[in-house]
Amino acid sequence: MKTTCLLCGRVLKVFDSKIHGDQVVSHGLCDACLHHSIAQMGASIQEFIEGFTTPVAVLSREGRVLAVNQRAEDMIGKPPNQIKGFLGGEVFECENSHLPQGCGKTKHCNGCDIRNSILRTYKENEGQARVTSFLRRVLKDGSIKDVVWTFSTSIHKGVVFLSIESEEC
Numbered sequence: 001m002k003t004t005c006l007l008c009g010r011v012l013k014v015f016d017s018k019i020h021g022d023q024v025v026s027h028g029l030c031d032a033c034l035h036h037s038i039a040q041m042g043a044s045i046q047e048f049i050e051g052f053t054t055p056v057a058v059l060s061r062e063g064r065v066l067a068v069n070q071r072a073e074d075m076i077g078k079p080p081n082q083i084k085g086f087l088g089g090e091v092f093e094c095e096n097s098h099l100p101q102g103c104g105k106t107k108h109c110n111g112c113d114i115r116n117s118i119l120r121t122y123k124e125n126e127g128q129a130r131v132t133s134f135l136r137r138v139l140k141d142g143s144i145k146d147v148v149w150t151f152s153t154s155i156h157k158g159v160v161f162l163s164i165e166s167e168e169c
Contacts, residue, residue, distance in 0.1 A: 003129045003152070012127070045159075055164040061122050063088045063104055063115065066159060075167065088114065088162075093137040095144070117153050118160050127154035130165065145169065 003012045046067050049056045055072035057065050065083050068076070076083065076091060083091050089103035092114070097103035109115055113133035121127055129152045137145045150166040 003127065049161070052163065057088070057091075057162045057164075059088060059118055059160045059162055061158075063118060065091050072164070075164065088118070092135060093139060095136045095138045098138055114149070114151070114162075117151070118162065121153040121155050121160050125155055127152060 002014045004010065005012060045058060046069075049058065049067060049069040052069055052071070055075045056069045057072050058067040060066055065086055065088060068080070068083055073080065073083065076093075078091070087097065087103035088094075089097035089109075089112075094103065094112075096106045096108045096112075099106050103109070104115060113131055114135070117128040117131050117133075130150055131152065132148060132150050135147050135149060137147060139145055146169065148168045149164050151162055151164045153163075154161045
């Protein structure tokens, strides 16, 4: 498996093909293409992430959502004022974010693939490719929606980009 730059095609990372398979490709952005694209467009991060074909969230080191594209808003089902500035588990309606300790502070959070991938991306300054994670969402009406996400992360300019590549219910 490999991760390639969505724009220039440069290989960003190659994984052990015995584990991941050699035909699977995930996409990210190399630093050069990210900086060049934003400079050429004169775009804000918000304008930039709108160009992605997948739902994308930009997260701070603390796990707060800084920006999402329209595809992510549609998938989450919330307006921007209920997304930006909130912790990821609150935005994604993780069942554990509703516990008294809150998002990121319950005993269950240590095993969260989404949280751990974001933290690992910050720590190692390297993205995570095609991670699969189970998420039990508690929706506004109290109903439960179990989803499996396949996502990748990348880090640019000190923030993590989370790209949700697939969602299965």
